[in-house]
Amino acid sequence: MKKILLQLDTDSQPSVFDAVTAYDGGVDRILQHSSITPESAVPLVHGVMFTRGGDDLKNSAVFVGGSDVAAGEAVLDAVKGSFFGPVSNSVMLDSNGCNTTAAAAVAKIAGAVDLKGKKVVVLAGTGPVGLRAALFFSEEGANVTITSRSMAKAEKGCAQLKDRFDLTAQAAECKDAASVASALDGAVAVLATGAAGKMLLPESVWKGHATLKALGDLNAVPPSGIENIKPHWNAKDIDGQLIFGPIAIGGLKMKVQRSCVERLFSANDLVLDAREIYEVVKEFHKN
Amino acid sequence: MKKILLQLDTDSQPSVFDAVTAYDGGVDRILQHSSITPESAVPLVHGVMFTRGGDDLKNSAVFVGGSDVAAGEAVLDAVKGSFFGPVSNSVMLDSNGCNTTAAAAVAKIAGAVDLKGKKVVVLAGTGPVGLRAALFFSEEGANVTITSRSMAKAEKGCAQLKDRFDLTAQAAECKDAASVASALDGAVAVLATGAAGKMLLPESVWKGHATLKALGDLNAVPPSGIENIKPHWNAKDIDGQLIFGPIAIGGLKMKVQRSCVERLFSANDLVLDAREIYEVVKEFHKN
Amino acid sequence: MKKILLQLDTDSQPSVFDAVTAYDGGVDRILQHSSITPESAVPLVHGVMFTRGGDDLKNSAVFVGGSDVAAGEAVLDAVKGSFFGPVSNSVMLDSNGCNTTAAAAVAKIAGAVDLKGKKVVVLAGTGPVGLRAALFFSEEGANVTITSRSMAKAEKGCAQLKDRFDLTAQAAECKDAASVASALDGAVAVLATGAAGKMLLPESVWKGHATLKALGDLNAVPPSGIENIKPHWNAKDIDGQLIFGPIAIGGLKMKVQRSCVERLFSANDLVLDAREIYEVVKEFHKN
Numbered sequence: 038m039k040k041i042l043l044q045l046d047t048d049s050q051p052s053v054f055d056a057v058t059a060y061d062g063g064v065d066r067i068l069q070h071s072s073i074t075p076e077s078a079v080p081l082v083h084g085v086m087f088t089r090g091g092d093d094l095k096n097s098a099v100f101v102g103g104s105d106v107a108a109g110e111a112v113l114d115a116v117k118g119s120f121f122g123p124v125s126n127s128v129m130l131d132s133n134g135c136n137t138t139a140a141a142a143v144a145k146i147a148g149a150v151d152l153k154g155k156k157v158v159v160l161a162g163t164g165p166v167g168l169r170a171a172l173f174f175s176e177e178g179a180n181v182t183i184t185s186r187s188m189a190k191a192e193k194g195c196a197q198l199k200d201r202f203d204l205t206a207q208a209a210e211c212k213d214a215a216s217v218a219s220a221l222d223g224a225v226a227v228l229a230t231g232a233a234g235k236m237l238l239p240e241s242v243w244k245g246h247a248t249l250k251a252l253g254d255l256n257a258v259p260p261s262g263i264e265n266i267k268p269h270w271n272a273k274d275i276d277g278q279l280i281f282g283p284i285a286i287g288g289l290k291m292k293v294q295r296s297c298v299e300r301l302f303s304a305n306d307l308v309l310d311a312r313e314i315y316e317v318v319k320e321f322h323k324n
Numbered sequence: 325m326k327k328i329l330l331q332l333d334t335d336s337q338p339s340v341f342d343a344v345t346a347y348d349g350g351v352d353r354i355l356q357h358s359s360i361t362p363e364s365a366v367p368l369v370h371g372v373m374f375t376r377g378g379d380d381l382k383n384s385a386v387f388v389g390g391s392d393v394a395a396g397e398a399v400l401d402a403v404k405g406s407f408f409g410p411v412s413n414s415v416m417l418d419s420n421g422c423n424t425t426a427a428a429a430v431a432k433i434a435g436a437v438d439l440k441g442k443k444v445v446v447l448a449g450t451g452p453v454g455l456r457a458a459l460f461f462s463e464e465g466a467n468v469t470i471t472s473r474s475m476a477k478a479e480k481g482c483a484q485l486k487d488r489f490d491l492t493a494q495a496a497e498c499k500d501a502a503s504v505a506s507a508l509d510g511a512v513a514v515l516a517t518g519a520a521g522k523m524l525l526p527e528s529v530w531k532g533h534a535t536l537k538a539l540g541d542l543n544a545v546p547p548s549g550i551e552n553i554k555p556h557w558n559a560k561d562i563d564g565q566l567i568f569g570p571i572a573i574g575g576l577k578m579k580v581q582r583s584c585v586e587r588l589f590s591a592n593d594l595v596l597d598a599r600e601i602y603e604v605v606k607e608f609h610k611n
Numbered sequence: 612m613k614k615i616l617l618q619l620d621t622d623s624q625p626s627v628f629d630a631v632t633a634y635d636g637g638v639d640r641i642l643q644h645s646s647i648t649p650e651s652a653v654p655l656v657h658g659v660m661f662t663r664g665g666d667d668l669k670n671s672a673v674f675v676g677g678s679d680v681a682a683g684e685a686v687l688d689a690v691k692g693s694f695f696g697p698v699s700n701s702v703m704l705d706s707n708g709c710n711t712t713a714a715a716a717v718a719k720i721a722g723a724v725d726l727k728g729k730k731v732v733v734l735a736g737t738g739p740v741g742l743r744a745a746l747f748f749s750e751e752g753a754n755v756t757i758t759s760r761s762m763a764k765a766e767k768g769c770a771q772l773k774d775r776f777d778l779t780a781q782a783a784e785c786k787d788a789a790s791v792a793s794a795l796d797g798a799v800a801v802l803a804t805g806a807a808g809k810m811l812l813p814e815s816v817w818k819g820h821a822t823l824k825a826l827g828d829l830n831a832v833p834p835s836g837i838e839n840i841k842p843h844w845n846a847k848d849i850d851g852q853l854i855f856g857p858i859a860i861g862g863l864k865m866k867v868q869r870s871c872v873e874r875l876f877s878a879n880d881l882v883l884d885a886r887e888i889y890e891v892v893k894e895f896h897k898n
Contacts, residue, residue, distance in 0.1 A: 038348070039347050039348075041344055041347060043340060049651075050644055050651055050654075050655060051644075052658060053617060053642055053644075053654075053655045053656075053657075053658025053659055053662075054657070054658035054661065054662055055658075056642050056658070057615055057642075057658060057659060057662040057663065057671065058662055060613050060615060060640055061612070061613075061662065061663070066347055066354075067640075068340055068343050068344075068356070069642070070337055070338075070340075073337075077336075077337055080337075080340075081337060081340045082340075083340075083341065084339060084340025084341035084342075084343070084344060085340055085344060087341065087574070088340075088341055088344040088345055088348065088578065089344065089348070097344065287661075291662065325635070326634050326635075328631055328634060330627060353634055353641075355627055355630050355631075355643070357624055357625075357627075364623075364624055367624075367627075368624060368627045369627075370627075370628070371626060371627025371628035371629075371630070371631060372627055372631060374628065374861075375627075375628055375631040375632055375635065375865065376631065376635070384631065
């Protein structure tokens with residue numbers, strides 16, 4: 038029986054990235070659907086729930102993607118709400134790569150430095166990837182600070198973390214080198230999750246920093262988010278500081294995404310969202 | 325050479341149910357197209373007609389689906405009109421599951437009781453599934469009555485049967501227990517094809533009914549169309565009456581749909597619509 | 612690793628013809644996208660560029676199609692502009708079959724008569740197929756004349772040939788039998804690329820013509836573009852003149868298209884547009 042993945046994408050063109058990755062993760066057939074809303078998702082999910090029975094249910098699964106994470110979360114809720122009793126299919130959310138990218142970045146950094154009880158900063162951390170990174174750092178025992186150019190936005194991000202993941206984080210405003218330096222005071226690790234082509238952390242602040250031991254950057258479009266680092270750096274040692282660029286993190290992200298899709302077909306009741314995907318990357322990154 | 329199915333769906337999202345069923349019926353590749361009209365169907369059908377020649381034509385076929393049966397019938401006509409001479413592909417219509425569902429229900433009932441020359445009632449039988457069920461009961465030699473809450477609608481349904489299938493059926497108005505009892509007077513079998521969650525046949529009418537030997541219900545959403553029956557009942561014997569719930573009928577429907585799709589690839593000139601699909605279910609249900 | 616083709620189609624329904632041909636050319640999976648613009652193409656191309664690395668890049672490729680050749684050319688430019696350095700995928704343009712159809716027609720004619728230094732006429736040659744046929748005839752060493760019902764349109768076609776392919780062609784106005792006869796004076800070959808069902812070349816002009824040795828017609832809808840020929844004629848000898856009808860040319864076109872798609876997966880940096888596709892047909896037609 039063929040492994041069929043129902044790709045529910047909230048954008049007007051379904052993601053090619055997600056489709057290729059799913060095929061490379063062992064999926065036999067993908068049914069691609071675009072412009073998906075919670076309402077339009079339900080009858081499509083019925084189409085996988087009611088076509089295969091019993092143990093065969095696990096050969097169909099659902100992937101929710103698209104560039105808008107909030108839209109994807111609403112579709113995920115609708116998908117989960119469609120199931121009843123034992124009649125369900127496994128489902129994964131990775132809109133905009135939010136879960137797999139954040140998981141890969143945090144796993145890299147957590148493998149480089151002990152985070153337990155330590156301060157970690159997520160720069161420009163109020164977006165979906167930043168908030169998930171904050172969650173994963175917290176799962177590693179770190180005390181997390183998320184920054185934004187506006188204190189109000191940083192505090193709103195903290196409120197979302199509390200609300201969605203029951204997580205307490207600190208907010209900090211970062212407008213210039215001095216306020217970034219202040220936010221990083223005492224931190225052991227930093228992850229830059231800002232917009233493409235936006236430099237967030239000046240070399241004058243990070244280089245030779247007293248406590249900062251691991252640095253990660255997700256911005257692949259020059260200039261880099263962490264000034265003067267290279268995208269392919271993978272635990273590059275600069276005077277005792279280990280640095281991870283977006284291409285190194287992206288390589289792990291890809292493997293994690295493939296592995297998560299593969300796992301969807303091991304049972305008919307998995308929900309792979311933030312925490313579950315971080316568990317996968319941890320197992321995965323160990324080996 | 326791969327078996328390619330061209331899925332022409334009149335809805336804005338192509339049916340996942342039909343696609344999974346087609347893959348499970350042995351199709352290698354599906355080309356899914358949505359929002360199909362008779363006009364947009366033609367160049368797509370040319371794409372299967374002109375890419376493979378001679379005996380290879382049978383490795384491409386067309387499936388017409390979507391929730392609107394009338395729209396599907398118009399597309400089917402356009403598909404058939406595209407063919408010329410020996411250059412054709414096999415095609416199947418099953419919009420809203422109308423053919424396979426009605427065929428499965430009637431086959432179950434016809435296997436439970438002899439219908440030849442007997443009265444059979446299709447409750448709320450004016451929709452596409454009900455009308456096809458009436459046709460199939462008639463193929464089994466039954467005298468069919470279709471009911472509606474309005475006599476005018478029931479008579480319109482009879483006119484459609486005459487027009488489309490050259491079939492004479494009786495009309496009856498059913499508004500309450502008394503009128504349902506009256507319509508069922510002397511009937512050997514009944515099939516409820518009403519809206520989801522709509523109870524049509526009270527237990528006080530069917531239980532211990534003098535002539536009624538087989539009962540079928542297509543409504544899977546509680547309350548059931550036939551009061552106090554269970555969806556998974558499959559020829560459940562209640563004091564000599566055999567009862568078929570929607571899940572039991574749905575299981576056969578699925579097998580019929582898979583089998584019909586499989587047959588499409590045995591020749592390049594099959595048209596599987598109502599009567600042809602009922603022939604398939606009869607062969608199938610025997611074995 | 613599966614061979615994945617990204618089908619970027621500028622029409623609202625992606626071409627079934629192109630998809631079936633690609634599967635028959637050995638592609639394992641097609642990701643079909645419709646209503647593609649240069650803007651919407653870029654993130655989709657990123658989805659093939661960034662999911663597979665190094666030597667694996669050649670297992671993903673891009674096909675640009677649709678009925679509007681100018682729209683397809685704009686998408687092709689956007690696709691090529693997405694690549695950077697060694698990170699690229701092979702891509703083919705065949706909107707409206709322009710390249711493969713013209714290539715097949717010219718290859719047939721060039722195989723039937725020596726064109727070097729000879730006059731060749733493309734009737735109604737100002738459309739995308741006609742202009743590409745003019746290019747390919749020129750690659751065979753012929754002096755090309757393109758005709759139109761209006762001299763202004765014929766001259767505009769010549770300007771496009773100069774602009775796009777740096778090719779000098781002659782313009783001629785053809786309104787009636789006399790002007791067609793005049794345009795064909797001294798020509799060794801002619802190809803009719805006019806609209807469906809439009810007769811362009813009267814039998815009184817072509818039959819027994821003093822110099823005309825090879826004739827091709829792309830119009831499959833009666834009446835034929837060359838009066839009183841048959842669509843399946845394949846080098847049919849009529850008193851020393853060799854005639855190629857649209858079905859004979861179409862058969863070669865199909866093989867060329869399959870072969871081109873197959874070649875896309877031999878490297879990650881091929882661009883198969885007009886000249887490259889004509890090279891393929893020449894190799895192909897020899898064997």
